Amino acid sequence: MVIRKEHALALLRVREEELNNAPACQLFMKSEEPPYLELERMNLLRMVRPLEYSLTYWGRALANIIDEMVSKGLIEHPSKWDEDFRWLGSEVIMMIETAIENGDVPGPLTEEELKKRGFVEEKKVEKKGTVVVINQYAKDVYDIFKNAHPRLIIDRELCQYIKEMPAGPAESSMLPAGGRFPILMGAMRLLAFSVPTSDVYALTALGQEIKKACECLAPTYETVISEDIMDSLARVIDEGVEALTDEEKEVLMALAYIDGEGNILPAGEHLLEAYRIWKERCFRPVKSINVEILDAELLKAIREVWKHHESDPSVMPTVDELVHYMFYKPLKDYKHLIQHYGRRLYQDLGYQKKEEIMKKFSEVKTAEELFKSFYEKGNKWYEKMYDIVQESLYTLESFNLIRAEEKEGKKVHYLTEYGEKVLEDMEKRGIREIPAVAVKAITLTNKEFASPNVDWYRKAVDAQLVGGGEATEAGKMYAQMAYEIRRLPHITRFELQVLHKIPERGFFVKDVYEQFDETWKEEVEYALNKLEARGYIDILQNEAIVLTEAGKLIKRALSGTPEGFANPITPLAVRVLEALRKVGTLYEKEKKVRVLPKNFAEAMKLSGLDPESFEKELIVLRASNLIGKNSINEAGLLILEALEKLN
Structure with missing residues (x-):
């Protein structure tokens, strides 16, 4: 949906003709038609006959909104707008949508842009004072967007443009010159731009499938994709090619959607997927994944230790062996890990010791020596090293790596x-961090009409997930992995502290930072990154943070957990919980699963853990108030419910 000056004036013109009881608005010249055709693709106008248009229900509603907002002084009359001013577009729709998701609060990143379009007002909120929120007109416009089902018609010329353009995410300057094609694609919701201004573009989920179809089809007709063509193709699947008329068969064959026997060809496969998205308007949720540098190094360490196992069967990748592998090697081999080790030391010792810690990096030769320097007095240096490795192992297991x-x-x-896939990527392209928002820059395009903001896009480029105008091979791999992996809940002590600070909605990234001393900004950033990757929070394009359904459950389940635990919930503990539920009996009234003592041995087998690890995880579960002596309590059941939501 795109409304510029010419579109708004066209809507008002057709509305005026309608108020004068004219059957339709008749254009005088073909050169007048482009904005009317684009409005027709948006399902806001209906073509009565060539060069004659009338309002649809949703077009009339939008024209009335424009007229009312002008009369109330919220916006100037469209005749006074700049020619290129986009009153509505994918970026504006996303600004409204993210505000709605955040309790109507748009936030500082998008507030000014929405104000320019007359979509905000001030509201008094108890305990918060006066807050800027989106007004009813913004919500009415969003309602029109959700209900006005766009048309989908691609001619040969537009098909060629789509075929040649990079799919994105990419900087908008990379869009090839194409006259009105970007506007037409926005009208059909094939192309979206970033919030708050259109600095980055991306093809939507529908646009991506249309592009794939355009790359395979044979452009033998002036119109290569239309609703009639898609309907005919769908009938081949539902009823067989015999159900088509000779003319329909001829069109599908000539466009290379089917072969002579009625088999679906590659172009047809992509068009059928586009048809499903267009017709059902069913879009995938946005998911992500995060891999830190230490995580990547541990993947490498696990493989190396297993190689050593071939010559010495007593050596296996236990936590102790991995600690030995990681911390007894020369520090110069792990220069890229200094930042990670530094953050962990700052967290324990305080950021006021940052200079002292960084100085120590230049003096010692191994990570072991580094940790001994700060923890030897309490003789806890090995314990700290062990905790760092174990926490990373928990993270890797939580992401099914x-x-x-x-x-x-x-x-x-x-x-x-x-x-194995992540390790292969790291060895091929270098050990590096894969931030959650970098992966999200790609998966966000699965929404109906969205593009990543500039910061996410740049992080994706830096992580080699985006390049050359579209997702790279690595980007596609991590994006696909974000949907395929089976996630297990995990949260660290600090991540839980951050999660407890975040209400369900009405909060922004800057608000989280304000809850902590400014020296902790880096730690908070990493915690938010992990919470997003774990699926507990959703950071929106306007930098608002909302809790996901799984996040609400995790927060509620761990509300009574003591803060002293490094990992209040671990993926291994969740495996134990799952096993206990399988061997236990659910008592719905009590909101408990009771487990007979004799069934704990069976639960251990089901968990796949050794006796020592099983007992350790039971201790964690009891200390976190998730299980009692012989039962899973309500908090534990909430964790299992969160597990279902995550997957």
């Missing part, structure tokens, strides 16, 4: 197929 299993009475770690 590794799996801990019992072998010869020990807990050892195996790479999953996804862990």
Whole structure:
């Protein structure tokens, strides 16, 4: 949906003709028609006959909104707008949508742009004072957007433009010159731009499938994609090619959607997926994944230790062995890990010791020496090293990159197929961080009409997930992985502290930072990154933060957890919870699952853990108030419910 000056004037013109009881608005010249055709694609106008247009229900509603807002002085009359001013567009729709998701509060990033368009007002809120919120007109416009089903018609010329353009995400300057094609694509919701201004573009989920179809079809007719063509193709699947008329068969064959026997060709496959998205308007949720540098190094360490196991069967990737591998190697081999180790030391020792810690990096030769320098007095240096490795292993398992299993009475770690893929990428393109928002820059395009903001786009470029105007091979791999992995809940002590600060809505990234001393900004940023990747929060394009359904459950379940635990919930503990539920009996009235003592041995087998690890996770679960002596309590059941939501 795109409304510029010419579109608004066209709507008002057709509305005026309608008020004068004219059957339709008749144009005098073909050169007048482009904005009318674009409005017809938006389902705001209906073509009565060539060069004659009338309002649809939703077009009339939007024309009335413009007229009313002008009369109330919220916006100037469209005749006074700049020619290129986009009163509505994908970026404006997203500004409104993110405000609605955030309790109507647009926030500082988008407030001014919405104000220019007459979509905000001041509201008094208890305990908050006067707050700027979106007004009813913004909500009415969004309602029109959600209900006005766009048309989908692609001619040969537009098909060629779509075929040649980069799919995005990309900077808007990379769009090839195409006259009105970008506007026409926006009208059909094939192309979206970033919030708050259109600095970055991306093809939508519908646009991506249309592009794939355009790259495979044979442009033998003036119109290569239309609703009639899609309907005919769908009937081939539902009823068989025999259900088509000879003319319909000829069109589908000539455009290379089907072969002579009625088999669906590649162009047809992509058009059918586009048809499904267009007709059902069913869009995938936005998911992400995060890999820190230490996580990547541990994947490499696990594989190396298993190689060593081939010559020495006593060596296996237990936590102790991985600690030995990671911390006894020369620090110069792990220069890229200094930032991670530094953050962990700052968190424990305080940021006031930052200079002292950084000085120590230049003096010591191994990570072991570094940790001994700060923890030797309490003789806790090995414990700290162990905790760092174990926490990263928990993170890797929570993202289904590794799996801990019992072998010869020990807990050892195996790479999953996804862990192998991540390690292959790291070895091919270099060890680097994969931020959650960088992956989200790609998966966000699965929404109906959205493009990533500039910061996410740049992070994706830096992580080599986006380049050359579209997602790279690595970007596509991480984006696909974000949807395929089975997630297990995990949260660290600091992440839980951050989560507890975030209400369900009405909060922004800057508000989270304000809850902590400014020296903790880096830690908070990493915590938000992890919480987003875990699926507990959703950071919107206007930098608002809303809790997901899973996040609400996790927060509620861990509300009574003591703050002293490094990992209040671990993926291994969740595996134990799942196993206990399988061998227990649910008592709905009590909101408990009771487990007979004799069934704990069976639960241990089902969890896949060794006895020592199983007992340790039971201790964590009891200390976190998720289970009692012989039962899963309500908080534990909330964790299991969150597990279902995440997957």
